[in-house]
Amino acid sequence: MANRKIPTDQGMSALRTWIRERDETKRPILLTAVRFTLEELAVLHPGRSVEVRVPPAGAVQIITGTTHRRGTPPAVVETTMHVWLQLATGIITWDEATGDGRIQATGERTDLTTFFPVIPGLKADRD
Helix, strand or coil: CCCCCCCHHHHHHHHHHHHHHHHHCCHHHHHHHHHHHHHHHHHHCCCCCEEEEECCCEEEEECCCCCCCCCCCCCEEEECHHHHHHHHHCCCCHHHHHHCCCEEEECCCCCCHHHCCCCCCCCCCCC
16 A cells, blocks of 8 residues: 555645646645645555656556566656646546547556546536
8 A cells, every 4th residue: 555645634735725726826735736646546546557657746656467666667647737636636537638648648557547536526627
């Protein structure tokens, strides 16, 4: 199981602030919201076969299977912080984000359609 570094109340507060402020969110709050949702994804889907990258906020490895230890992993998913938070909160779907290139996903097991939203029940309106 992945270890949490951001307390749940702090992470949820940052996420709610991002939902209200979107592009106006201050960078430290944005980084906290992204890192918190990445941690949550790792808790929900533990493993080391797919690396999810959201630069510059962070990266986690998820899904059981082949373990990756060094170098470029065989399966990588990468996106921006705002796209990540839109996915994590259900504002956009995986198919929407991959369909127009907002997510780059390479390798096996990188269809993460069923993993979103990461935080169920958090209401966020679509853009």
